[in-house]
Amino acid sequence: MAARSFLYGGGDGSVFLTNKRVHGDSFFAPRSSSFQGTRSMVSFEDRGNGSGGQFFQSFDHEDNGDDEYDDYLQQPEKKRRLTVDQVRFLEKSFELDNKLEPDRKIQLAKEIGLQPRQVAIWFQNRRARWKTKQLEKDYDDLQESYNKLKANYENLVKEKEKLKSEVDELSDKLLLQEKGTSDSSSTKSPFESLLHEQILDHAREEHVSKKMKMGDGKEGNFTAKELGDSSYVFEQEQSEGSLDEENNFSKMFLPSVDGYTSPKIENNEYRDPHSVNSYYLGLPGDDQAFGFWSY
DNA sequence: TTGTGTTTTATTGCCTCC
DNA sequence: GGAGGCAATAAAACACAA
Numbered sequence: 001m002a003a004r005s006f007l008y009g010g011g012d013g014s015v016f017l018t019n020k021r022v023h024g025d026s027f028f029a030p031r032s033s034s035f036q037g038t039r040s041m042v043s044f045e046d047r048g049n050g051s052g053g054q055f056f057q058s059f060d061h062e063d064n065g066d067d068e069y070d071d072y073l074q075q076p077e078k079k080r081r082l083t084v085d086q087v088r089f090l091e092k093s094f095e096l097d098n099k100l101e102p103d104r105k106i107q108l109a110k111e112i113g114l115q116p117r118q119v120a121i122w123f124q125n126r127r128a129r130w131k132t133k134q135l136e137k138d139y140d141d142l143q144e145s146y147n148k149l150k151a152n153y154e155n156l157v158k159e160k161e162k163l164k165s166e167v168d169e170l171s172d173k174l175l176l177q178e179k180g181t182s183d184s185s186s187t188k189s190p191f192e193s194l195l196h197e198q199i200l201d202h203a204r205e206e207h208v209s210k211k212m213k214m215g216d217g218k219e220g221n222f223t224a225k226e227l228g229d230s231s232y233v234f235e236q237e238q239s240e241g242s243l244d245e246e247n248n249f250s251k252m253f254l255p256s257v258d259g260y261t262s263p264k265i266e267n268n269e270y271r272d273p274h275s276v277n278s279y280y281l282g283l284p285g286d287d288q289a290f291g292f293w294s295y
Numbered sequence: 296t297t298g299t300g301t302t303t304t305a306t307t308g309c310c311t312c313c
Numbered sequence: 314g315g316a317g318g319c320a321a322t323a324a325a326a327c328a329c330a331a
Binding site for chain 2: 079081118121124125129
């Protein structure tokens with residue numbers, strides 16, 4: 001890249017050439033790449049002619065104001081820190097607006113006795129510090145919501161295990177009951193057999209209905225919505241899973257439109273606990289819904 | 296006192312906007 | 314093309330433990 005040169009007027013009326021840019025604050029720009037002292041940067045002469053009014057008025061009210069200012073003046077010509085009051089003034093100004101229009105920059109510089117360039121630099125650095133803090137805060141916030149989400153997920157896993165064992169238990173009970181019924185069916189009257197079949201049908205419907213409720217993500221103890229701000233992924237995954245789940249479910253179990261009960265139920269295929277479990281655990285929206293989180 | 300880490304002030308180079 | 318913003322960096326000032 002070609003080197004650029006900048007022509008500036010020095011505070012003593014001299015003109016100098018530098019390869020450094022001085023953003024719009026030409027007149028009291030530094031004269032070389034090594035810092036030559038703040039006399040070239042700070043026009044303390046302004047204090048005498050009153051242009052540094054507001055800052056120095058408030059500054060003079062401080063108990064140690066004059067001492068601090070004298071110390072500031074007496075420092076050797078090298079990089080110096082701004083005084084406490086200058087920084088305080090700049091901080092207040094930054095709180096009002098962290099951007100600096102040219103007019104405001106000049107006004108601020110006059111009020112605290114600094115070069116406009118120094119004010120601009122201070123705002124630049126202050127914005128950088130603010131951004132860093134903001135990033136740290138954002139990180140903390142994300143960490144917090146992640147922890148909450150993780151806790152929710154762990155609760156869901158526990159709830160799922162609980163419900164699963166409940167379903168297994170009920171399935172086993174139903175199977176046992178049905179087995180016992182078929183063994184003794186020969187001794188029943190036709191009326192008793194019919195009644196028993198009706199009761200079993202009802203139990204099957206209840207069983208299937210319960211599974212549907214657990215699987216569709218809408219009527220369980222937790223819904224995707226309850227997961228909070230970061231539930232987007234869950235919601236998406238779950239809705240996709242729920243769709244597939246419902247489709248699979250319809251194919252496997254649901255009665256057809258005319259009320260005809262699925263052949264699989266008629267064939268007692270659902271009675272096989274392994275079959276039930278494989279259906280339940282094989283849902284696209286089951287564990288896969290949480291596959292996004294890798295622990 | 297001195298070595299070391301952190302903060303502050305300032306510079307440089309690049310980019311965008313007008 | 315000039316002005317101004319930002320990221321990266323230098324260097325002085327400062328804090329602090331050993």
